[in-house]
Amino acid sequence: MIGSLALSLLVASGVVAQSVTYQAESATLSGVTVGTSVSGFTGTGYVEGFDEAADSITFTVNSSTSQLYDLKLIYNGPYGDKYTNVVLNNAGGSQVSLPATTAWTTVSAGQVLLNAGSNTIQIQNNWGWYLIDAITLSPAAKRGPHKVTTAPINKKANPDAKALLKYLGSIYGKHILSGQQDQASLDWVTQNVGKTPAILGVDLMDYTESRKSRGASSTDVDKAIAFAKQGGIITFCWHWGAPTGLYDTEDHRWWSGFYTDATDFNIETALADTTNANYTLLMNDIDTIAVELKKLQAAGVPVIWRPLHEAEGAWFWWGAKGPEPCKKLWKILYERLTKKHGLNNLIWEWNSVKTDWYPGSDYVDLVSADTYSQGDHGPISATYNNLLTLANDTKIIAAAEIGSVMEPAQLQAYQADWVYFCVWSGDFISGGTWNSVDFLKSVYSSDYVLTLDEIQGWKNGTSKTV
Structure with a gap:
């Protein structure tokens, strides 16, 4: 030894x-x-x-x-x-x-x-x-300059989307954007930490038929437009409730219908051909979401768009049958939203680390991961380095969901150049176990961490941090 x-x-x-x-x-x-x-x-x-x-x-x-x-x-x-x-x-x-x-x-x-x-x-x-x-x-060898591209994969990307990706590239490796999931939790940060996150994370979960028909509703699109008007950046995920086959039992209620164990919906058979009923239901859901995304586009809001998240974990139905059906659905999503619906305000963010799940650089603008390690404020460098390898350092890397916030000095020491973090909502940010208020204040006061007031003008290139 x-x-x-x-x-x-x-x-x-x-x-x-x-x-x-x-x-x-x-x-x-x-x-x-x-x-x-x-x-x-x-x-x-x-x-x-x-x-x-x-x-x-x-x-x-x-x-x-x-x-x-x-x-x-x-x-x-x-x-x-x-x-x-x-x-x-x-x-x-x-x-x-x-x-x-x-x-x-x-x-x-x-x-x-x-x-x-x-x-x-x-x-x-x-x-x-x-x-x-x-x-x-x-x-460890000292890392050279990143080789990332800031040209959107969508050749018809509008000026808003181009400006957002360019801005992310301009700060990459120099700063990290602070982010918070859910408006109420973001407001908690403002009130208790004294700074407002630069990014608001919201969800298109309650806009599709399998949930609306059971009484769900959401104002997240309106909240996103309002936050963007304040100069903030928006990221949307989509906890996509299965369009049919929800068990809705005592153990697996309908509102958990995005989980694999709460539905018998089979992505593999649904995508087997374009004439079966479940394929049609998937397309209907995509078309429904397109209506909401168009509202954002009309309001001049570019979106870091993160559908089919955490696919490799298989706990969501879109990852339950392995990488191939998931990658197929990702490409269908991209083609349908960009070409059929003309959505050119989207920055496409992939959210799994394993190489066999990656849909390819022609379909991805950003790569990211969701990591939760309670009380550990380390740089999450292993995951960052795996994502660096996944896209051969050609894509900007984000910490799309976290529990404990990373310590800024550690991020810099470890060369873990996450472009943004987004803390999950509720107790993850406000409970005191994952992140203490004093620790959050120290993070938000760091010169390395950018807040809402520090990114003003990012869209037109007048931000002081560019």
Whole structure:
């Protein structure tokens, strides 16, 4: 095993190009045990038994200087897709995806900024039930300039959409836009933090027939237009209730109809041909949403548009049958909204990380991810770096939904250049557990974080931050 002493000597001697491996079985174990029955591991064993929330492995790493390192994790995932948390020095870190595999596999776990002296790297249970063999550390190369495009994929994009994408490109890597989901939660930030987020996140959930017919209604489009008039930026998601097949039982009520387990709607069979009834229902929903998006276009509001979000998780019906039907529906959405309905105010934001889900750069303006790690204000660098690889650094990257806000200094130190964050609503922002008011005040006062008052004039290029 190469341990902390070796890393210290490597750094001290200036030989920083090598990677250093730390065996999990030699780390400090809490609630987990060493196993040897699954062959192919390195060292003398691996760590298993991640079945309780507090289970963890803690590596002690000594470094002679403060330096940023790439972190990789060697694991085996025989029990399906999982996540783990990587926490550095008990504060900050990343949620790391561990795709299902029966082979020992190495994945990027983001980066760690080691302090001079002793450091701890902790692998914390998240979804649990995986095997950890080892971690490796190697000095991170300084990232060069981004290669992102700010030309919209829609050749007919209107001046509003072009201006928004150009503005996002102008601040990318220099600042992060603050964002908040839901008008009431945004108002809470204004009242309790003293600053207003630059971005309002809203939802087209309650505009389609399967929900309106059951009494749902929404004024989110009106709220979006009003916020845009204040100089703010709008992002819309769409919790798309299945157009039919809602169970509406005690355990799965109709209002949860976007969840896979709340409907028998099958995206694969619905898209099998264009003549079946369920395909027609999907198109009707898209046409209904187009009416609302046209109101925004007429009002001069460009929209960061994030439909089919979190598809790879499969907990929403649009991701339940795997990547191919989902990518097919994404392209149908794009073609129908842009060509049939002439919607040229949309910035198309993809919201999954896995490569086999990506619909292709011709159909995506921004890439993004939704991450929730309670109380962890780290830079979410593993996810950021995976998105960087996904689009070969040609697309701007956003943290479209988060629970805990990232600490600005960590974002800069880790080169995690998220263009915006959008905190989810309710207790995520106001409950005090995910984000304290004092912490939010420190974030919103950072020069790196842009608020509504600081982005005025972004559309015509007169913003002071461009």
